[in-house]
Amino acid sequence: MMYEHFDNAVKGIKEKLNNDPEGINARKKYVLELSRLGRKLYSKDETIAWCGVTAPFDLLSAMGVTSCFVEFVGAMLASTQTAGYFFEEAEDSGFATDSCAYHRAVMGAVLKNAMPKPDFIIGTSSPCTAGLAIVENFAHQYKKDFFVLNVPQNYTKDAIKFLAAQVEEMTLFVSDHTQRPLSMEKLGMALENFNRSSQLLKDIYDLAKTKPSPVDNRLLRDFGVVMPLLMGTKAGVDICQAFKDELNHRIATGWHHVSKEKTRLMWIQNRIQHPFPMDEMLDDLGAKIVVDELNNVTWEPMDPDNPFESIAKRMISIPFSMDTSERIRLMQNLAQDYQIDGAINPCHWGCRQGTGARGLISKGMQDINVPVLNLEIDCVDSRNLSKGQIETRVEAFMEMLS
Amino acid sequence: MVFLGIDVGSLSCDAVLIDKEKNILSYSVIPTGVKNIESIAQVKKNVMDSAGIMEKDIQYIISTGYGRNRVQERDRAVTEITCHAKGIKHMIPETRILIDIGGQDSKALRLDTDGNVVDFAMNDKCAAGTGRFLEAMARALEVDINQLGDLDKGATSDLVLSSMCTVFAESEVVSLIASGTEQKEIAKGLNRAIAARTNSLVKRVAKNIDGLAVSMSGGVARNKGVVKAIAESMNLEKINTPENPDIVGALGAAIIAFEKWKTK
Numbered sequence: 054m055m056y057e058h059f060d061n062a063v064k065g066i067k068e069k070l071n072n073d074p075e076g077i078n079a080r081k082k083y084v085l086e087l088s089r090l091g092r093k094l095y096s097k098d099e100t101i102a103w104c105g106v107t108a109p110f111d112l113l114s115a116m117g118v119t120s121c122f123v124e125f126v127g128a129m130l131a132s133t134q135t136a137g138y139f140f141e142e143a144e145d146s147g148f149a150t151d152s153c154a155y156h157r158a159v160m161g162a163v164l165k166n167a168m169p170k171p172d173f174i175i176g177t178s179s180p181c182t183a184g185l186a187i188v189e190n191f192a193h194q195y196k197k198d199f200f201v202l203n204v205p206q207n208y209t210k211d212a213i214k215f216l217a218a219q220v221e222e223m224t225l226f227v228s229d230h231t232q233r234p235l236s237m238e239k240l241g242m243a244l245e246n247f248n249r250s251s252q253l254l255k256d257i258y259d260l261a262k263t264k265p266s267p268v269d270n271r272l273l274r275d276f277g278v279v280m281p282l283l284m285g286t287k288a289g290v291d292i293c294q295a296f297k298d299e300l301n302h303r304i305a306t307g308w309h310h311v312s313k314e315k316t317r318l319m320w321i322q323n324r325i326q327h328p329f330p331m332d333e334m335l336d337d338l339g340a341k342i343v344v345d346e347l348n349n350v351t352w353e354p355m356d357p358d359n360p361f362e363s364i365a366k367r368m369i370s371i372p373f374s375m376d377t378s379e380r381i382r383l384m385q386n387l388a389q390d391y392q393i394d395g396a397i398n399p400c401h402w403g404c405r406q407g408t409g410a411r412g413l414i415s416k417g418m419q420d421i422n423v424p425v426l427n428l429e430i431d432c433v434d435s436r437n438l439s440k441g442q443i444e445t446r447v448e449a450f451m452e453m454l455s
Numbered sequence: 456m457v458f459l460g461i462d463v464g465s466l467s468c469d470a471v472l473i474d475k476e477k478n479i480l481s482y483s484v485i486p487t488g489v490k491n492i493e494s495i496a497q498v499k500k501n502v503m504d505s506a507g508i509m510e511k512d513i514q515y516i517i518s519t520g521y522g523r524n525r526v527q528e529r530d531r532a533v534t535e536i537t538c539h540a541k542g543i544k545h546m547i548p549e550t551r552i553l554i555d556i557g558g559q560d561s562k563a564l565r566l567d568t569d570g571n572v573v574d575f576a577m578n579d580k581c582a583a584g585t586g587r588f589l590e591a592m593a594r595a596l597e598v599d600i601n602q603l604g605d606l607d608k609g610a611t612s613d614l615v616l617s618s619m620c621t622v623f624a625e626s627e628v629v630s631l632i633a634s635g636t637e638q639k640e641i642a643k644g645l646n647r648a649i650a651a652r653t654n655s656l657v658k659r660v661a662k663n664i665d666g667l668a669v670s671m672s673g674g675v676a677r678n679k680g681v682v683k684a685i686a687e688s689m690n691l692e693k694i695n696t697p698e699n700p701d702i703v704g705a706l707g708a709a710i711i712a713f714e715k716w717k718t719k
Contacts, residue, residue, distance in 0.1 A: 424574065427576075441521050442560070442577075445521065445534050445535070446577060449536035449537060449572070452533065452536070452537045453571075453572045453573070453574075453575070
């Protein structure tokens with residue numbers, strides 16, 4: 054069923070793109086590639102690895118492994134409004150209703166046999182131990198081998214060395230399961246694609262900083278957290294190029310001057326994945342999310358001569374992995390670079406990232422005179438949502454900023 | 456030339472008419488009920504009849520409250536957060552912290568010296584400590600909601616209700632009654648529980664309230680027991696409450712209506 058879903062999505066988007074050969078259509082090209090990834094995951098012809106969010110997908114891709122982080126599936130189930138069925142399955146098996154719904158949705162999908170069977174599992178201790186426990190649970194369910202990357206929180210020489218050794222060891226684990234050794238040539242190509250994509254991402258984010266900004270509330274949503282799935286590939290480079298072209302086109306045609314931008318906002322962590330009309334609500338209020346916290350290039354270019362250390366450095370530098378003070382420092386820099394008026398933190402239920410650091414984040418932003426609206430919203434499970442309550446908080450926040 | 460503010464809350468529907476000197480010409484507070492369109496029409500009629508004015512005399516209408524978008528004749532809808540801040544600034548100008556406990560939500564607002572909202576926090580996920588919560592507790596105690604305010608008089612124990620979930624708290628109250636705890640002690644315990652929750656909301660907008668005047672609006676501000684318990688929990692001598700705490704939001708809406716009309 055899921056293979057057909059992704060196959061139909063690929064066919065449908067391709068047809069739309071063929072009908073508009075002159076259009077840039079960056080977002081459509083991006084969704085097309087993600088649908089292709091979904092189709093590969095469910096094709097049964099691929100070597101599949103379910104992973105933690107910060108796994109080195111470029112390295113796995115160079116080793117011929119189709120990989121994905123499990124939260125991506127949770128988000129997809131929420132956006133297609135099919136998550137409810139899987140929540141119930143997970144809850145019936147004992148998962149608490151206030152646990153993270155990204156994980157609850159995929160756990161339900163595993164229990165319902167709706168997830169592609171992995172060949173092995175790569176867990177990461179970052180961004181959260183709940184995610185690590187969930188993939189370990191998968192390993193037990195599927196009776197597959199499980200490798201853990203323990204990602205340190207501090208960017209120190211020792212920490213980098215510690216993680217680099219694990220990444221190298223991971224390649225041996227993967228080779229053992231695929232019977233294919235790591236090809237340094239393929240890895241070099243993947244890192245080159247990654248570097249080209251990273252440079253394009255920097256260009257995209259620089260364009261987004263323009264005042265008024267050429268982005269809208271949808272264009273770059275969750276871009277920074279999902280793009281690493283594609284960045285080691287040629288398709289990833291093409292997508293980044295398309296987004297850069299789209300923003301340049303908007304600026305050249307003056308689109309950004311006619312778009313509403315009464316208020317410039319930062320969105321902290323991930324967006325709401327179920328069809329809650331937050332984007333429309335913000336549109337109506339003339340508010341524009343000009344930057345998402347995770348739309349940020351925090352790493353140096355990958356060094357093909359020193360790949361494992363480069364990958365380790367990148368993994369530690371991701372805001373998800375960092376300790377809260379470093380994460381706040383990065384957010385403060387973004388706030389100043391993008392000249393934002395306020396920030397919204399959805400504080401996703403049951404999430405260490407979303408709720409654990411909430412007070413510190415608010416204080417850190419207040420220190421640079423940026424007000425923060427803390428919502429308490431489940432970004433994946435819409436069953437406990439009161440639209441009116443969220444509407445009042447968002448509208449009041451905009452009234453306060455104006 | 457008059458200006459109308461309508462606050463459509465979950466429990467009550469309030470309207471205030473003011474003139475261009477911001478004098479209150481009339482006001483009305485009625486239950487919202489299940490048909491809020493009818494309540495809106497009724498409350499509007501009440502204030503017009505009472506002030507002796509016609510529809511055409513109303514220059515501008517601002518609606519607020521959870522049902523603000525149900526007021527079809529509004530010129531604009533503004534959230535209750537902004538309206539309560541505006542209303543309390545007019546009634547008690549020195550207010551810097553406003554606690555508003557209404558039918559289904561409670562909020563803490565920090566205001567600047569001009570009465571602008573600089574931060575706010577609201578209850579999330581549940582109606583604990585709100586008017587609905589008190590209604591349920593009054594039911595469990597078998598008293599009228601209007602009697603709750605004085606029910607804790609003479610209480611001496613340091614009982615605090617441990618549950619703030621409306622359902623669990625109701626069952627805790629029933630258990631306390633069954634164990635022979637006096638009504639006044641239970642009422643005091645309830646007030647303390649609401650105070651602790653409110654205090655925590657206030658701390659989210661102001662870590663330190665020294666020297667800041669604290670006021671309270673919303674229907675629950677008429678409950679003396681709750682107001683006193685909140686003041687005690689915040690180590691305050693008193694919390695300011697306006698004569699008509701129910702109409703603060705509607706008054707703020709009417710004032711914003713006047714200001715919008717002036718700059719139109």
